[in-house]
Amino acid sequence: MTTKLMGTPVQRVEDQRFLRGQGRYVDDVAVGKDVLHAAVLRSPHAHARIVDIDVDEVLDLEGVHAVWTYDDLTGPMGEPLPLLIPHPALTHGRTQYALARDEVNHVGEAIAFVVADDRYVAEDAVGRIKVSYDFLPPVVGIDNARAATHLVHDDVPGNVGARLEQNVGDAPAAIARAPHRLELDLTIERSACMPMEGRGTVARWDADTNRMQVWTSTQTSTGVRAAVAVKLGLDLGQVDVITPDVGGGFGVKINHPWPEELLVPMAARALGRTVKFIEDRREHFISSAHERGQVHHVTVGFDDDGRLHGLDVEFWHDHGAYTPYGLIVPIITSTQLLGPYKPQSYRVVFESLYTNTVMVTPYRGAGRPQGCYTMERTMDAIAAYLGKDRTEVRAVNFIQPDEFPYDQGLIFQDGRELEYDSGDYPASLEKLKELVGWDDFPAFKQAMAAQGRTVGIGLACYVEGTGVGPYEGAHVHIETSGKVKVATGLTTQGQGHATVFAQLVADELGVRFEDVEVVTGDTRRMPYAVGTFASRAAVMSGSAIHLAAKRAKEKVLKIAADALEADPSDLQIVDGVVSVKGSPGTAIDLGTVSVLSNPLRYAFDEASKAATQFSVGDPGKPPVPEDEEPGLEGKDFYSPERATFASGMHAVIVETDPLTAEIKILKYAVVHDCGHLINPMIVEGQIHGGVAQGVGGALYERMAYDESGQLLNASFMDFLMPYVTEVPESIDIDHLETPSPLNPLGIKGAGEAGVIPSAAVFASAIEDAEGLPIAAMPISPSELFELRQTRKDTP
């Protein structure tokens, strides 16, 4: 009997090639002498008008093939890049040109594109381009953007790209009437996804077939395909986009098209050669995307139990120089801020502001970490004000298990109602308290204090809308070898999709796991797809693959029933063999069924020979009956009504050094609810990675811009990503499985969860340890040291 693989920690199939050094990342495609390499001249200034670009000396350099500036771009290539997600509130959306037209708005903006024999020569050539600039005053930071003494874009008054307000009830009135009232100002700084592999694109124009083939390190191959077709004036059918192995994404690769994703295919067609662009690390810092920078002002009204009566949040979002990804990040903050709580009444308003810095697009968590930080800091402040345990204040505000589906009364990122499908927050909190030892902590704290040691505990709760639409699709093909080839259009950046999706297919079809091969992100195999973001791959493609496998199975059973002269309901499929239940001798291999599904029966293989003993089909009808197709395939799409809401709670115990203010993690606990788990090993890996990124964002990582808009820490020497020495030694994880009623597998997304509560949970624990209010994250040891000094200096 085939064992069910859903829910088991199956080892990853993709690891076999990764571990042997046989992965195929974008820079591994087209290796050798025939490929040309591109380099980009980027603005060294944050804000300037381009007066003149002199490229005269570039082509004199041996090995240089071509150079482009804005003036060389024709047709749609000369228009601004698309604004991917417009919103009525985004009244002043602006996007960049593939190459700057007459103004640069951040250090790193692309100005010229050079193609040469190798990257070294291409960079030499970039160094020969002379640009003269008229300097403009740069706008850096949220305070300067709000003050609007200077403007980023002349035609955007106040530097305000968008203002959006949502109301549920009358929060200001409820707060005014509430027994207690608090106000908080909370800030959080910029960080970035920082995948170990940066962006990169390879393109090859095939003049013989009139087709463009593009490999790009992206989170959406279908999106890039459409963009390349439109911008280069090609038919969609002429463009193939293949996503090779991707060395991490975390959000930054969902934005598209990047200038180079268009310039590389443009150059490949113009030169008739394969062209490659591979971003280096400095370029990634100054020309990709950042996220997280926001300032929040909270007013909250509550009663003696800590129950919210009204919550009023204003915040300011720094979206950098351009808005290609619309308002997704601040909309998510404004809606997901509520987490597992019922605010009774809620008003939220944000302004999305321009600055002369790298643009902002979603980074793992996508606005949720800021929302969670704001809400959880508020919960902690209420508990401190009332002298109550922090878990009690949270518990009285939880949505209860019998209240699902629960409508928060807001419009979510996907334009649909923010309606939670399922969850059990009180159960999660109980598990978390148990896991971290919440009730025993006061005794521990006292014992540590007796040794002269300072410790603190913190917790944070979140709800995460995952698996947003609109759809994903899947194609399942059973070959005459009996092997199953599966394609889904979204891409993979390390999540182990080839493994988890194969688990689902093996279960549904009754085939051996090792006989299933999954391809993702290749528009030749599945041209309709959305992309990998918003913790949606398992929910969306997982469900689509499950449904497609079901369809393939229906066809298998129909043909096999005909061949075996049995009723389909009497058949079973085990290890790739269809047999009559209770009569194992009456059986047929899936490969043979595949042969029978196609009337063109050239006997190429054993399965074809085996098929000759069976007879299927009605001789009185056409070989392929009406409403049927040759081949043993199943195809389906999954399109849910709305997102499914995962949730979780983290707790951390930290120790702070009395002298150096170093912050050490003693214990980290996670309770996680993403519905049914497909592969618990992979889910836990996602949590580990998310927590590590969260530690970085809470304690170390920031984008250090100076007042002139220079990013001072644009290298791994200076931007402090956690090494093993900075992360928790171990993470205690407990799962709760509240299935989603919205999809056939009862699953919810898990990819982003680990990073969402980090700023909140560390702020809570450090505040508990130090007895100092923490209102700005990240917090480094030197900043904690400064805070201590300020307290000492305050009489």
Place this chain on the structure above:
Amino acid sequence: MTEELHDVRLSVNGVAHDARVPARRLLSDALRHDLGLTGTHVGCEHGVCGACTVLVDGRPMRSCLMFAVSAVDAEITTVEGLTEEDGSLGPVQQAFAECHGLQCGFCTPGFLTTITAGLRENPTPTHEECRDMIAGNLCRCTGYQNIVKAVERAAELVSTSSTTGGEA
């Protein structure tokens, strides 16, 4: 201006490769683009992330901080050279598969080479020594907990295979 080219013979994973490279050609680029050994990955090109780590005469070195012309007299081992002759995974590779020590796989080759050298130097590391062994390599996916487990598991596999007489 024509760049002067140098004929170099690089000995990689026991195989000699001839290439003509300019003096400034990084070893990482020569391995990847001239020799086609793309298992070695480049994550930062300033020697911090460790993804490009290869063994030079058995010692872990950042191949993005070395010129190809300076590696001519050395025996270089890349991730491709960690696989057993019969095609099966070497002990460190096997441990990573068992412990889910990788996700996107981009930093992995640098960890594998670093740990291979580390276990040769110290075949029976303590938990703390396992953490120290990888403390110079960046990974953005895994959070490192499973990589530390993989170091411990690799040490077990190495010691088992050496007691049973297999190649370590």
